[in-house]
Amino acid sequence: xxxxxxxxxxxxxxxxxxxxxxxxxxxxxxxxxxxxxxxxxxxxxxxxxxxxxxxxxxxxxxxxxxxxxxxxxxxxxxxxxxxxxxxxxxxxxxxxxxxxxxxxxxxxxxxxxxxxxxxxxxxxxxxxxxxxxxxxxxxxxxxxxxxxxxxxxxxxxxxxxxxxxxxxxxxxxxxxxxxxxxxxxxxxxxxxxxxxxxxxxxxxxxxxxxxxxxxxxxxxxxxxxxxx
Numbered sequence: 529x530x531x532x533x534x535x536x537x538x539x540x541x542x543x544x545x546x547x548x549x550x551x552x553x554x555x556x557x558x559x560x561x562x563x564x565x566x567x568x569x570x571x572x573x574x575x576x577x578x579x580x581x582x583x584x585x586x587x588x589x590x591x592x593x594x595x596x597x598x599x600x601x602x603x604x605x606x607x608x609x610x611x612x613x614x615x616x617x618x619x620x621x622x623x624x625x626x627x628x629x630x631x632x633x634x635x636x637x638x639x640x641x642x643x644x645x646x647x648x649x650x651x652x653x654x655x656x657x658x659x660x661x662x663x664x665x666x667x668x669x670x671x672x673x674x675x676x677x678x679x680x681x682x683x684x685x686x687x688x689x690x691x692x693x694x695x696x697x698x699x700x701x702x703x704x705x706x707x708x709x710x711x712x713x714x715x716x717x718x719x720x721x722x723x724x725x726x727x728x729x730x731x732x733x734x735x736x737x738x739x740x741x742x743x744x745x746x747x748x749x750x751x752x753x754x755x756x
Contacts, residue, residue, distance in 0.1 A: 547600065548576040552583070552620050571614060571626045574607050575600025580641040580692065583620060587646060590676075591616040593623070594642040594653065596630075608633030611642045611655055615677060627678040629653040629671055636661060639669070639683075641692045648700065650674040652722075656691045657683075665710050668693050670727055687729045688718060695720075706735065714738050 551565035570577075576598040583591040596611040609632035615625040630639035630653070639655035646652075651673040657666040668690045669683040686693075690707035697703050702721050709716045714737035719730045 548574075548598075550577060554620065566620070568620075568623060570595075571624055572597070572607055572612060574598065575602075575604060578640060581643060583616070584644055584646075589617070591620055592644055592651065594629070594644040596639060596642060609636065609638055611639040611653070613644055613651065613653070613673070613678060625677050627673060627680060629673065629678075629680045630655050630657075630669065630683050637666070643694050645695055645697055645703075647672060647697065647722075651678050651680075652695065652697075652703075653680065654686065654693045654695050654705070655683075656693065665689060665691065668707065672722075672725055681725055684725065684727060686720075686727055688716070688732070690716070702730075709734075 550568040550570060552568050553565050554563045555561060574597040577595050578598045579593070579595040581594050583593045586592055593614040593616075594611070595614060597605060597607050597609060599605045610628050611630040611632075612626045612628050614623045615627070616623045629642065629644070629651075630637075632638055636659075638658045638660055640658060642653055642655040644651055644653045652670065653673065654668060654670045657669045658664070659666055666689075667685040668688055670686050671680040671683050673680040686705070688705075688707065689710045691710060693705055693707035695703050695705050698719075701723060702719060705718045705720055707716055707718075708714075712734075715735045716732055717735050718732040721728045721730055
């Protein structure tokens with residue numbers, strides 16, 4: 529998936545940043561060749577979008593696309609801050625349905641770089657949660673969605689403080705989470721057990737220990753300021 533941001537200024541015709549257009553590019557030969565970009569018409573209007581994942585093909589043939597609303601260059605965001613999942617039932621030609629997975633419209637919290645996998649008879653979503661008012665990363669959150677369109681439960685904390693998180697199912701109750709940790713340097717992996725809507729971190733280990741995230745320093749300074 530890709531996108532373009534463009535707009536013609538009414539007075540001068542000059543090209544300036546404007547509403548995002550989303551496009552899908554597909555390959556049917558394991559990436560040897562690719563189709564021409566096809567415009568994706570979203571089921572929800574937003575000036576711009578934040579996405580870090582390709583569409584996910586579900587077992588019953590639908591496609592699911594995790595994505596989030598984002599502000600335009602003028603600061604407006606009519607649909608509010610929310611992470612959602614688009615659905616297509618015709619191979620990506622149309623995307624008429626969506627489900628909110630993490631709703632930040634009331635709290636003002638931002639949910640970035642959402643990852644979604646199939647989980648049981650529904651979906652499991654994980655996201656980086658950021659508080660723009662306090663300018664700090666909060667513990668990553670997850671939500672389980674049931675039915676179609678998926679109805680997601682209220683977000684719950686995963687127990688780790690992270691930015692981008694990728695998850696992989698390891699059977700019916702366990703999964704592998706790999707993420708850029710914020711409170712300690714590097715890329716970390718955690719084995720997780722989920723029973724019902726309870727997330728339990730069983731074991732964690734660093735995969736790569738690089739520099740600490742810039743958001744960690746901001747968050748540490750902020751917590752000290754707040755007396756935490």
